[in-house]
Amino acid sequence: MTTLTAPIPRVRLARFRDLTLVPVIVILLVVGAILDPTFLTAGNLTNVLQQQSAISLLVLAEAMILIAGKFDLSLESTVGTAPAIAVMMVIPVTAGGFGIALPGALAIPLALLIGAAIGAFNGFLIIRFQLSAFIVTLAMLIIVHGLLQGPTEGKTLFELPDSILYLGSATWLGLPAAIWIAGVLFAAGIFGLGYLRVGRALYAVGGNTDAARAAGIRVDRVLYGVFIVGGTLAALAGILETGRLGAIGNNMGVGWIFMVFAAAVIGGVSMDGGKGTILGALTGVLVIGLVQNILTLIGVSGFWQPVIYGGIILIALMISRIAGGKAQD
Amino acid sequence: MNIHVEARNVVKRFGPTVALNGAKIAIAEGETHALVGRNGAGKSTLVSILTGLQRPDEGEVLFSGEAAPALADRDAWRQRVACVYQKSTIIPALTVAENLFLNRQTERPGPIDWRALRARARELLDTYEVDVDAHVLAGDLSVEQRQLVEIARALSFGARFIILDEPTARLDGPAIERLFARMRSLREQGVTMMYISHHLDEVYEICQSVTVFRDARHIATRPVADLPHDELVAAMTGEATAAYASRSRTPGDRVVLSGEGLSLAGRYTDIDISVKSGEVVGLAGSASSGKVGLAETLVGLRKADAGTVTVNGTQVRPGDVPAAMKAGLGFVPEDRHHEGIIPLLSVGENATFPIARKLGRYGIVSPTRRRAKAEQMIEILDIKTEGADQPVGDLSGGNAQKVVFARALVDDPTVLVVINPTAGVDVKAKQALLGAVEDAVDRGAGAVVVSDELDDLRICDRVLVMFHGRVVKDVPRGWTDHELVAVMEGIED
Numbered sequence: 140m141t142t143l144t145a146p147i148p149r150v151r152l153a154r155f156r157d158l159t160l161v162p163v164i165v166i167l168l169v170v171g172a173i174l175d176p177t178f179l180t181a182g183n184l185t186n187v188l189q190q191q192s193a194i195s196l197l198v199l200a201e202a203m204i205l206i207a208g209k210f211d212l213s214l215e216s217t218v219g220t221a222p223a224i225a226v227m228m229v230i231p232v233t234a235g236g237f238g239i240a241l242p243g244a245l246a247i248p249l250a251l252l253i254g255a256a257i258g259a260f261n262g263f264l265i266i267r268f269q270l271s272a273f274i275v276t277l278a279m280l281i282i283v284h285g286l287l288q289g290p291t292e293g294k295t296l297f298e299l300p301d302s303i304l305y306l307g308s309a310t311w312l313g314l315p316a317a318i319w320i321a322g323v324l325f326a327a328g329i330f331g332l333g334y335l336r337v338g339r340a341l342y343a344v345g346g347n348t349d350a351a352r353a354a355g356i357r358v359d360r361v362l363y364g365v366f367i368v369g370g371t372l373a374a375l376a377g378i379l380e381t382g383r384l385g386a387i388g389n390n391m392g393v394g395w396i397f398m399v400f401a402a403a404v405i406g407g408v409s410m411d412g413g414k415g416t417i418l419g420a421l422t423g424v425l426v427i428g429l430v431q432n433i434l435t436l437i438g439v440s441g442f443w444q445p446v447i448y449g450g451i452i453l454i455a456l457m458i459s460r461i462a463g464g465k466a467q468d
Numbered sequence: 469m470n471i472h473v474e475a476r477n478v479v480k481r482f483g484p485t486v487a488l489n490g491a492k493i494a495i496a497e498g499e500t501h502a503l504v505g506r507n508g509a510g511k512s513t514l515v516s517i518l519t520g521l522q523r524p525d526e527g528e529v530l531f532s533g534e535a536a537p538a539l540a541d542r543d544a545w546r547q548r549v550a551c552v553y554q555k556s557t558i559i560p561a562l563t564v565a566e567n568l569f570l571n572r573q574t575e576r577p578g579p580i581d582w583r584a585l586r587a588r589a590r591e592l593l594d595t596y597e598v599d600v601d602a603h604v605l606a607g608d609l610s611v612e613q614r615q616l617v618e619i620a621r622a623l624s625f626g627a628r629f630i631i632l633d634e635p636t637a638r639l640d641g642p643a644i645e646r647l648f649a650r651m652r653s654l655r656e657q658g659v660t661m662m663y664i665s666h667h668l669d670e671v672y673e674i675c676q677s678v679t680v681f682r683d684a685r686h687i688a689t690r691p692v693a694d695l696p697h698d699e700l701v702a703a704m705t706g707e708a709t710a711a712y713a714s715r716s717r718t719p720g721d722r723v724v725l726s727g728e729g730l731s732l733a734g735r736y737t738d739i740d741i742s743v744k745s746g747e748v749v750g751l752a753g754s755a756s757s758g759k760v761g762l763a764e765t766l767v768g769l770r771k772a773d774a775g776t777v778t779v780n781g782t783q784v785r786p787g788d789v790p791a792a793m794k795a796g797l798g799f800v801p802e803d804r805h806h807e808g809i810i811p812l813l814s815v816g817e818n819a820t821f822p823i824a825r826k827l828g829r830y831g832i833v834s835p836t837r838r839r840a841k842a843e844q845m846i847e848i849l850d851i852k853t854e855g856a857d858q859p860v861g862d863l864s865g866g867n868a869q870k871v872v873f874a875r876a877l878v879d880d881p882t883v884l885v886v887i888n889p890t891a892g893v894d895v896k897a898k899q900a901l902l903g904a905v906e907d908a909v910d911r912g913a914g915a916v917v918v919s920d921e922l923d924d925l926r927i928c929d930r931v932l933v934m935f936h937g938r939v940v941k942d943v944p945r946g947w948t949d950h951e952l953v954a955v956m957e958g959i960e961d
Binding site for chain 1: 542543553555558570573
């Protein structure tokens with residue numbers, strides 16, 4: 140009988156599955172260079188990375204949550220709400236604050252704490268009450284965005300403390316700090332999910348919850364963890380975006396979640412849980428960033444860009460499907 | 469004789485249902501002990517109590533005479549008892565190595581050393597002689613390989629007692645033999661085993677003693693050698709049941725189902741098959757013989773590369789299930805969970821899908837007519853359900869399978885194709901299901917029975933044995949197990 144012999148070494152290629160989008164990135168770089176001479180300059184590429192650094196943190200968060208077999212739509216609302224509420228706790232009433240006037244240095248820790256709290260609340264509803272992650276976070280997407288619009292009454296916050304502007308606008312060693320932060324966090328994510336037991340536990344929980352439980356993994360604790368980390372990363376993304384724009388608009392983060400899912404999924408993270416890597420998700424972010432940049436450089440009207448994004452996402456999906464060989468789920 | 473594992477006076481209630489009522493079991497050191505009983509007898513509950521997943525409401529569990537550890541102390545449990553569950557606890561997207569050492573990838577705190585992990589995995593696989601690469605994804609393994617990995621993992625915690633919960637349910641003949649060989653060698657090494665199966669012949673082959681549970685109670689514990697087959701069945705069912713006696717019949721002349729020149733790459737080659745009205749034709753063979761692929765082609769679930777299928781005189785477009793059903797075909801698919809039932813829908817809806825168009829006009833399904841038809845099917849097939857409105861997902865395996873049969877039979881088919889009709893159902897349900905096939909044939913239908921179980925094939929007027937995608941022999945009624953198995957394994961042609 141042949142059943143006991145191992146499958147052919149085709150699986151060795153599996154370790155390159157993370158990299159199926161690399162050819163797409165190469166093609167985009169070549170196409171970009173041909174279409175516009177400024178594309179391959181250091182200035183432009185830095186610009187691409189900086190623009191993507193905030194959204195990439197959301198992709199990092201969503202990738203972890205998806206790998207653990209859950210779902211979070213509310214991340215995009217946290218992006219605007221967490222820094223906005225934190226800022227309103229430190230600025231004076233005249234600038235639109237609550238009038239608590241806490242020290243300005245607390246803005247960042249407060250924002251991160253608010254993000255973590257939103258994540259914890261999502262986790263509470265989903266894990267403790269066993270509600271559907273999709274519906275819970277859809278409701279939270281609406282509620283959390285409302286918590287930005289309500290207190291600000293739809294106005295943009297302009298007078299911000301210096302502390303919250305710093306990370307998104309500083310330059311460290313010649314590169315924007317936001318790129319360093321995103322880079323370090325992705326490196327930590329790649330390491331954590333690849334080499335730490337707690338990171339591997341996400342795959343176990345997302346792949347087969349019963350098996351994870353039987354192996355002694357504290358499933359609920361792991362899931363709380365990813366939701367809290369997810370919310371915190373979304374708040375950090377909001378802080379970076381705030382620094383980059385210099386203000387907190389009423390629509391900050393709105394609509395990001397579609398791009399976040401697109402980046403994670405074309406990067407090979409399965410919507411069914413248990414599959415995908417952080418490196419893959421990173422390549423997904425880069426593809427989307429490059430496409431956006433090329434479209435802007437060649438002067439495609441902003442009104443037409445969504446059609447092209449959508450098309451490119453579909454093409455990237457098909458390419459990674461063919462390269463990956465397996466049906467996607 | 470030392471008692472290795474003992475459960476005394478165990479009571480376990482789930483709300484109003486009593487799953488175990490003063491049940492007991494005592495397993496001697498080094499023996500392979502069978503636990504048998506019909507669906508719902510309390511076997512699974514005992515497994516979860518013996519593995520420390522649930523606490524008994526009353527009673528106690530002893531390992532080598534000592535009280536069982538606290539429920540929270542998973543490590544202590546794992547050193548005492550290992551279990552290969554009915555449901556796979558393998559994570560398909562992870563490698564074999566990681567599955568083996570899930571949640572203990574490192575021996576000390578710190579990052580995982582993947583190379584060292586693979587080496588440990590290889591060592592473990594070598595120890596238990598499992599011929600699987602440690603670095604492949606577990607999802608790429610066959611069912612048998614996955615099970616071997618689970619056994620190796622279970623034993624790697626150092627337990628000397630292992631529970632095998634229906635390990636043969638999804639294995640084919642040769643794989644079962646290899647599993648048994650492995651169990652025998654584990655026994656020689658002094659490992660105690662508890663073996664759960666619906667297949668009584670396996671109990672006789674591999675076990676030394678047997679404990680029978682019925683209706684949440686302990687009925688008997690006896691050495692296997694002293695317990696005749698019919699007494700064991702009687703203990704399980706609570707009444708004397710004779711082995712299923714198949715009926716004799718004379719097939720008619722009209723061919724109701726035929727396949728000509730059928731080939732499908734990688735599955736079967738150049739098959740001709742014809743089934744007459746009033747005839748039962750069996751398809752036998754190992755998992756790689758292509759028998760299931762052929763049956764799925766006959767019903768339209770698969771499209772053959774070449775050849776034609778004719779149902780009741782109509783040549784059916786390949787791969788078109790509705791057309792085959794319209795021509796008068798009913799079928800029971802291989803896996804009831806995947807293709808057989810829609811668990812959240814009611815018994816009535818599941819049973820009447822094929823005739824929905826006959827139950828009302830303009831796409832409207834009349835609930836009253838559906839209910840009437842469903843109640844009729846529930847009565848004919850003796851489905852144990854609260855009523856036609858109960859979701860099928862709540863039924864036991866045997867009753868759910870009867871609902872699949874109801875769906876196949878509801879339109880009074882002239883051709884009936886059943887694949888593994890009695891998989892995972894108990895003795896009595898098995899007899900009822902085989903009876904249902906014979907009833908349909910007595911009404912003039914022609915039937916094809918595809919099965920891994922020799923007992924199912926006994927109702928066949930002739931059995932076509934397949935080997936590597938070809939029909940190698942047409943065996944008439946009156947074969948012996950040995951004869952048929954020899955042909956299936958390709959030992960004799």
